[in-house]
Amino acid sequence: MENYYxxxxxxxxxxxxxxxxxxxxxxGQSHVSIEGLKAGRVGLQFFAAWVGPKKYSPCLQKGLKxxxxxxxxxxxxxxxxxxxxNAADIDRARKQNKIGALLSVEGGDILEGEIANLRILYHxxxxxxxxxxNYRNELADGVLENKSNGGLSSFGHEVLKEMNRxxxxxxxxxxxxxxxxxxxxxxxxxxxxxxxxxxxxxxxPRNLKDEQIKLLAIQNGVIGMNxxxxxxxxxxxxxxxxxKHIDYIAGLAGIEVIGFGSDFDGIEKTPEDIRGPEDFYxxxxxxxxxxxxxxxxxxxxxxxxxxxxxxxxxxC
Numbered sequence: 001m002e003n004y005y006x007x008x009x010x011x012x013x014x015x016x017x018x019x020x021x022x023x024x025x026x027x028g029q030s031h032v033s034i035e036g037l038k039a040g041r042v043g044l045q046f047f048a049a050w051v052g053p054k055k056y057s058p059c060l061q062k063g064l065k066x067x068x069x070x071x072x073x074x075x076x077x078x079x080x081x082x083x084x085x086n087a088a089d090i091d092r093a094r095k096q097n098k099i100g101a102l103l104s105v106e107g108g109d110i111l112e113g114e115i116a117n118l119r120i121l122y123h124x125x126x127x128x129x130x131x132x133x134n135y136r137n138e139l140a141d142g143v144l145e146n147k148s149n150g151g152l153s154s155f156g157h158e159v160l161k162e163m164n165r166x167x168x169x170x171x172x173x174x175x176x177x178x179x180x181x182x183x184x185x186x187x188x189x190x191x192x193x194x195x196x197x198x199x200x201x202x203x204x205p206r207n208l209k210d211e212q213i214k215l216l217a218i219q220n221g222v223i224g225m226n227x228x229x230x231x232x233x234x235x236x237x238x239x240x241x242x243x244k245h246i247d248y249i250a251g252l253a254g255i256e257v258i259g260f261g262s263d264f265d266g267i268e269k270t271p272e273d274i275r276g277p278e279d280f281y282x283x284x285x286x287x288x289x290x291x292x293x294x295x296x297x298x299x300x301x302x303x304x305x306x307x308x309x310x311x312x313x314x315x316c
Contacts, residue, residue, distance in 0.1 A: 013264065264276060
């Protein structure tokens with residue numbers, strides 16, 4: 001299929017750059033590599049700064065270290081990456097034959113309860129934030145806080161409103177079910193679950209239930225297909241399991257809600273026939289074999305996220 005490219009809404013490669021060095025993009029120590037991004041025709045890659053709960057480390061300090069790794073990457077490969085700060089940059093990257101790089105944060109813990117830190121992160125180039133990781137923070141409960149039935153806190157509502165105002169993508173992967181519904185109700189901009197799958201295909205706490213996916217579609221949001229085997233099928237998975245999630249969601253809520261959110265370098269193993277971004281073509285080819293329309297494949301590959309980002313980063 002000609003003239004397609006990939007938007008991947010989640011990878012954790014910044015952690016490897018911060019821990020090991022920039023050479024991880026060249027020497028095979030990470031899922032994401034320079035050659036893999038080129039071979040997979042990735043046109044826009046979200047790079048997540050995963051901070052985790054405060055029990056692991058000071059959240060803001062850890063986040064800043066990962067943001068520094070992001071800028072180390074940009075400075076090391078100025079001819080390859082173009083930072084995406086607004087909707088026009090997505091088009092600009094394509095015209096310059098570069099890969100758009102969108103800086104995201106995984107875990108609102110990085111704010112340490114201060115709304116000013118959100119604005120500082122925006123000034124540092126952050127354009128997307130996952131509100132929680134798996135556990136409770138100042139914004140909301142995570143998916144593994146299954147006893148309290150907590151949703152979005154007062155501070156979480158304040159953060160959501162400010163993200164909408166600034167033009168930052170609100171990411172509901174990892175948030176509790178009640179928190180998800182709170183965000184859907186309160187957000188004036190479409191949102192994303194950048195790296196989640198369908199609970200009805202494989203009932204894992206990190207996957208979205210049917211009603212959540214339907215509401216995401218109604219709100220013009222996107223769910224990015226996560227390639228982690230335990231989220232796809234169990235301990236082992238392959239390409240066919242990714243396709244099962246795509247098929248199910250397409251039938252449930254339509255093509256327009258589906259994207260890719262690989263979780264490369266945030267997962268210890270991948271599906272047996274997916275090594276890294278170089279294998280996005282395998283998914284595209286399989287969809288073609290299954291007689292998906294080329295127009296619909298383009299929507300999954302990049303069009304749906306492009307629509308979402310044009311709205312959130314550009315104004316809608």
